[in-house]
Amino acid sequence: MLAQFLQFLFSGVTVGATYALAALGFTLIYNASNVINFAQGEFIMLGGMLAVFFTQAGLPYPVALMLAIAVPAIIGVLLEKLAIEPVKGAETVTLIIITIGASLVIRGLVQVFLGKATHSLPAFSGDTPIEILGATLMPQSLWVLGVTALVVVALWYFFNRTLQGKAMLATSFNRLAAELVGINTSWVLFMSFAMSAALGALGGILVTPITLTSYDAGIMLGLKGFVAAVVGGLGSGLGAVLGGLLVGVLEAMGAGYISSSYKDAMPFVLILLILFFKPRGLFGGKSTDRV
Amino acid sequence: MTKNPYFGLFIVIAILLVLPFIVPNSFYLDLVIRMAINAVIVLGLNLLIGFAGQISLGHAGFLGIGAYATAVLPTHFGWHPVLAVMAGAAAAGLLAAIVARPIFKLKGHYLAMATLGLGIIINITLRNEAAWTGGPDGMPVLPMALLGVELSSDKHWYWVVALLLSVSVWASLNLINSPFGRALRALHGSEVASQVVGVDVVRYKVAIFVLSAVFASLMGSVTAHYVGFVTPNLADFFHSIELVTMVVIGGMASVYGSLVGAVLLTALPQALATFEGWETVAFGAILMLCMIFMPKGLVPTLAARFGKAN
Numbered sequence: 001m002l003a004q005f006l007q008f009l010f011s012g013v014t015v016g017a018t019y020a021l022a023a024l025g026f027t028l029i030y031n032a033s034n035v036i037n038f039a040q041g042e043f044i045m046l047g048g049m050l051a052v053f054f055t056q057a058g059l060p061y062p063v064a065l066m067l068a069i070a071v072p073a074i075i076g077v078l079l080e081k082l083a084i085e086p087v088k089g090a091e092t093v094t095l096i097i098i099t100i101g102a103s104l105v106i107r108g109l110v111q112v113f114l115g116k117a118t119h120s121l122p123a124f125s126g127d128t129p130i131e132i133l134g135a136t137l138m139p140q141s142l143w144v145l146g147v148t149a150l151v152v153v154a155l156w157y158f159f160n161r162t163l164q165g166k167a168m169l170a171t172s173f174n175r176l177a178a179e180l181v182g183i184n185t186s187w188v189l190f191m192s193f194a195m196s197a198a199l200g201a202l203g204g205i206l207v208t209p210i211t212l213t214s215y216d217a218g219i220m221l222g223l224k225g226f227v228a229a230v231v232g233g234l235g236s237g238l239g240a241v242l243g244g245l246l247v248g249v250l251e252a253m254g255a256g257y258i259s260s261s262y263k264d265a266m267p268f269v270l271i272l273l274i275l276f277f278k279p280r281g282l283f284g285g286k287s288t289d290r291v
Numbered sequence: 292m293t294k295n296p297y298f299g300l301f302i303v304i305a306i307l308l309v310l311p312f313i314v315p316n317s318f319y320l321d322l323v324i325r326m327a328i329n330a331v332i333v334l335g336l337n338l339l340i341g342f343a344g345q346i347s348l349g350h351a352g353f354l355g356i357g358a359y360a361t362a363v364l365p366t367h368f369g370w371h372p373v374l375a376v377m378a379g380a381a382a383a384g385l386l387a388a389i390v391a392r393p394i395f396k397l398k399g400h401y402l403a404m405a406t407l408g409l410g411i412i413i414n415i416t417l418r419n420e421a422a423w424t425g426g427p428d429g430m431p432v433l434p435m436a437l438l439g440v441e442l443s444s445d446k447h448w449y450w451v452v453a454l455l456l457s458v459s460v461w462a463s464l465n466l467i468n469s470p471f472g473r474a475l476r477a478l479h480g481s482e483v484a485s486q487v488v489g490v491d492v493v494r495y496k497v498a499i500f501v502l503s504a505v506f507a508s509l510m511g512s513v514t515a516h517y518v519g520f521v522t523p524n525l526a527d528f529f530h531s532i533e534l535v536t537m538v539v540i541g542g543m544a545s546v547y548g549s550l551v552g553a554v555l556l557t558a559l560p561q562a563l564a565t566f567e568g569w570e571t572v573a574f575g576a577i578l579m580l581c582m583i584f585m586p587k588g589l590v591p592t593l594a595a596r597f598g599k600a601n
Binding site for chain 2 (some may be wrong): 090267
């Protein structure tokens with residue numbers, strides 16, 4: 001009983017951490033530019049796929065992983081420079097379509113150059129499962145959770161203790177006011193795309209040894225990250241992390257106790273319920289209209 | 292608005308009357324039929340996106356409801372096909388109303404998220420309830436007879452679809468120029484202002500969303516009958532995106548733009564099929580380029596340029 005529950009919890013929290021990283025990516029970009037970046041899931045996929053590609057190309061593991069984070073970050077910046085900045089102030093629908101277009105381009109290119117096969121990465125520190133009260137925990141899960149926790153702490157430090165971080169926060173509160181006090185808001189936009197692409201890629205790399213990856217893995221991961229961001233109240237960093245974990249755990253519990261074939265539907269049922277009963281998200285503050 | 296707004300409608304009808312006699316073979320007739328089916332769906336969706344300023348990322352879900360209603364109800368319950376079509380449309384409309392009512396009381400683009408979720412839930416349900424729906428493989432649709440004539444050949448379906456398209460264009464034009472349409476346009480312009488002059492914002496938005504869902508469901512039924520087979524791909528996320536793309540590329544809030552968008556994007560996969568594997572890239576790139584350089588869409592952009600030249 002308890003062992004089974006723990007087992008579901010472990011797998012839920014692990015996947016949830018990936019959703020949390022994706023949700024943080026959504027939140028960063030949304031705060032900086034009010035854009036909901038539907039290409040976020042592709043960065044997760046890119047992280048995993050590029051890590052596989054670079055290791056197969058014979059690069060040492062750490063170098064391959066670094067590159068698999070750096071390349072998506074560059075692509076994120078390119079996306080911002082080439083496609084988002086030129087249409088500043090466009091309607092939301094336009095921005096949504098642009099990011100959806102970008103996600104198709106990324107997915108298509110990966111399909112053409114890296115193929116349609118499913119890939120895996122070796123776990124960072126072996127495959128010997130750890131026994132906890134009858135449930136097993138893969139060492140890779142600890143990597144996922146540990147790195148996610150580190151990222152959250154680093155982001156907290158960045159936003160609360162550094163000038164650049166505070167500049168980004170200020171921009172998300174009021175762009176015009178931020179510009180007036182001399183903050184370079186186009187730099188903020190640049191940073192937010194680089195950071196969210198890197199966060200997504202990082203999540204993708206971490207989780208690939210557990211869940212495997214393929215060119216089309218980004219769609220569901222991205223959409224669930226989006227759900228997590230909304231559950232947490234779009235725009236709230238802490239909310240994104242809690243939302244991600246909640247969505248992951250709910251999905252794992254639903255798959256375990258209710259029906260595994262409806263696993264992928266759980267996050268979307270959750271999002272509908274939340275929109276009906278608590279539209280600002282579970283952890284979202286009071287409504288602040290962004291006109 | 293000095294020229295007759297129905298001028299374009301006459302051209303559409305004229306083209307529809309001539310087309311079946313000039314298409315070279317059944318391959319192109321099939322393409323034309325699918326273009327026309329998409330055009331009707333896009334007309335409905337454009338009312339929502341272009342006039343109410345709301346986006347639905349799960350419209351293929353409503354399509355799926357219509358398609359599977361016509362497949363499942365006659366097969367498993369012996370319903371008359373026409374009754375099944377109407378039941379599907381009613382179910383889609385009802386579902387849209389239930390979802391939309393609480394959502395539209397919120398500001399912002401929450402409908403995008405809600406419809407996204409709804410579409411995915413519908414798709415997953417269709418895939419999983421294999422006993423009823425045939426699962427991922429889909430299921431055949433029993434043929435339908437109208438007025439004693441069994442609709443089986445492509446020619447029959449061409450005329451059915453052509454009629455539906457003409458009626459939809461006519462209805463859309465009328466709707467836009469009715470008080471309802473003016474209220475919708477006001478809504479897109481400024482919600483606060485339209486509220487001030489007495490437009491019941493929530494009611495209008497719900498009505499237009501329900502209408503577009505019913506359009507989609509009806510055409511889902513038509514697709515199911517025309518193809519004779521339904522699969523869950525009809526209701527997947529990518530198809531929803533395709534539909535939104537047709538609206539946006541053709542031109543938001545443009546009736547003829549909807550037609551152009553549907554025609555272009557239905558033909559695009561055929562044109563790209565020669566570029567083995569590059570279809571997705573090309574599709575995405577076209578989306579991005581269109582939105583960056585012609586955010587208003589093809590027809591309104593060209594119309595503006597043409598108007599200036601005059």
